[in-house]
Amino acid sequence: MTPETVARLRRETPACATLLHFNNAGSSLIPDLVHQTVLDYLEAERRMGGYEAEAALAARLERFYTGFAELLGAEPAEIAWAESATRAWDSVFYGLDWQEGDEVIIHVSDYGSNTLSLLQMQARKGIAVRECPSDGSGQIDVDALDRMIGPRTKLVALSHIPTQGGLVNPGAEVGRVTRDHGVFYLLDACQSLGQVEVDVRAIGCDALSGTGRKFLRGPRGTGVLWVSRAALDRLDPPFIDGHSAFVSGDGFEWEPGAKRFEAFEQNYAGKAGLARAVDYALEIGMAAIAERIAGLAEQLREELASLPGVTVRDQGERKGGIVTFTVEDKPSRGIVAALGAQGINCSLSYARWAPRDFARRHLPEMVRASVHAYNTPAEIGRFVAAVAEL
Numbered sequence: 448m449t450p451e452t453v454a455r456l457r458r459e460t461p462a463c464a465t466l467l468h469f470n471n472a473g474s475s476l477i478p479d480l481v482h483q484t485v486l487d488y489l490e491a492e493r494r495m496g497g498y499e500a501e502a503a504l505a506a507r508l509e510r511f512y513t514g515f516a517e518l519l520g521a522e523p524a525e526i527a528w529a530e531s532a533t534r535a536w537d538s539v540f541y542g543l544d545w546q547e548g549d550e551v552i553i554h555v556s557d558y559g560s561n562t563l564s565l566l567q568m569q570a571r572k573g574i575a576v577r578e579c580p581s582d583g584s585g586q587i588d589v590d591a592l593d594r595m596i597g598p599r600t601k602l603v604a605l606s607h608i609p610t611q612g613g614l615v616n617p618g619a620e621v622g623r624v625t626r627d628h629g630v631f632y633l634l635d636a637c638q639s640l641g642q643v644e645v646d647v648r649a650i651g652c653d654a655l656s657g658t659g660r661k662f663l664r665g666p667r668g669t670g671v672l673w674v675s676r677a678a679l680d681r682l683d684p685p686f687i688d689g690h691s692a693f694v695s696g697d698g699f700e701w702e703p704g705a706k707r708f709e710a711f712e713q714n715y716a717g718k719a720g721l722a723r724a725v726d727y728a729l730e731i732g733m734a735a736i737a738e739r740i741a742g743l744a745e746q747l748r749e750e751l752a753s754l755p756g757v758t759v760r761d762q763g764e765r766k767g768g769i770v771t772f773t774v775e776d777k778p779s780r781g782i783v784a785a786l787g788a789q790g791i792n793c794s795l796s797y798a799r800w801a802p803r804d805f806a807r808r809h810l811p812e813m814v815r816a817s818v819h820a821y822n823t824p825a826e827i828g829r830f831v832a833a834v835a836e837l
């Protein structure tokens with residue numbers, strides 16, 4: 448990324464001047480023009496009325512579908528609005544026809560809320576949840592997955608970039624295996640969208656969930672679901688209303704595309720804002736953003752690892768922008784709070800959000816520092832110096 452682009456990113460993100468924000472895996476700083484898009488939308492609702500604003504700003508709302516289609520290498524009709532990544536993921540998981548004895552294969556890095564849905568379905572229907580082992584690097588072992596898939600395997604569900612560290616799972620290699628077996632592949636791309644390039648056809652997944660507020664730099668309370676056209680008929684959406692379906696004779700029909708997963712009532716201002724954030728990512732270029740994030744995170748890992756008593760906990764052959772670490776004899780909670788008091792934002796990573804991984808690796812609570820393209824090497828220096836000071 449050119450210095451001019453970095454300068455632009457920082458200029459258009461005024462909080463960069465006062466904050467050191469390394470909590471992009473929680474929620475990143477939104478650019479001014481995304482903020483303004485949300486305000487403009489709300490102002491239109493205030494002036495015109497909600498339905499009238501929706502009609503007047505229809506093109507901005509439509510950009511949600513065409514923008515995500517561009518970002519993901521998909522078709523607009525395969526995109527659905529979602530209020531969060533989890534609700535997008537749920538729409539697919541609870542839309543599969545689960546029968547007793549069906550199997551779902553996950554990886555130890557699975558996101559905690561997704562794990563809970565699996566356990567709920569295990570209790571409800573008696574499905575089996577199986578864990579694919581990791582390879583030596585800590586990523587999902589694709590050969591083992593190939594051997595594990597059997598006649599009862601209904602779903603492979605993978606957290607592409609888990610919440611608790613630098614690992615980037617090999618999404619496309621998993622896709623090759625699931626395609627060979629004809630097994631449904633649901634990718635949790637909550638941390639990936641806006642952080643790395645995500646092309647759904649190259650990955651070969653059947654459905655994908657994501658959020659607006661993290662690396663895409665959209666507003667909170669926004670999310671997205673992508674379901675491939677071919678996968679639509681394999682799912683029975685768990686919720687229905689007059690937007691997603693219509694009465695037909697004595698029965699009903701679903702809307703033809705992925706809108707069948709949406710509710711009528713949506714956060715329209717947030718949707719317009721997220722569409723703008725997607726355009727921003729496209730303007731800057733996902734390849735450049737991904738390269739910058741990975742480079743900054745690598746620098747952060749190296750500098751942290753050189754401090755006495757600091758253990759960097761990240762795994763994976765390929766690593767992204769989330770850095771997790773612990774400091775000997777210093778509770779991570781205290782570190783996050785002490786840094787926060789200095790205007791340095793990072794977050795705590797703990798077992799609730801990745802229970803399998805924390806249990807398996809016997810992990811204590813960790814500090815999670817996650818960088819974005821608007822962060823700088825100088826900020827990394829400041830962050831590491833502040834940790835050393837503690």
Ligand SMILES: Cc1ncc(COP(=O)(O)O)c(C=O)c1O
Pocket residue numbers: 472531532533534558560606608609610635637638657658670
């Ligand atoms: C990997 C992963 N999946 C899913 C989620 C859930 O996203 P949401 O809170 O939007 O439902 C998160 C949130 O941190 C996450 O990191």
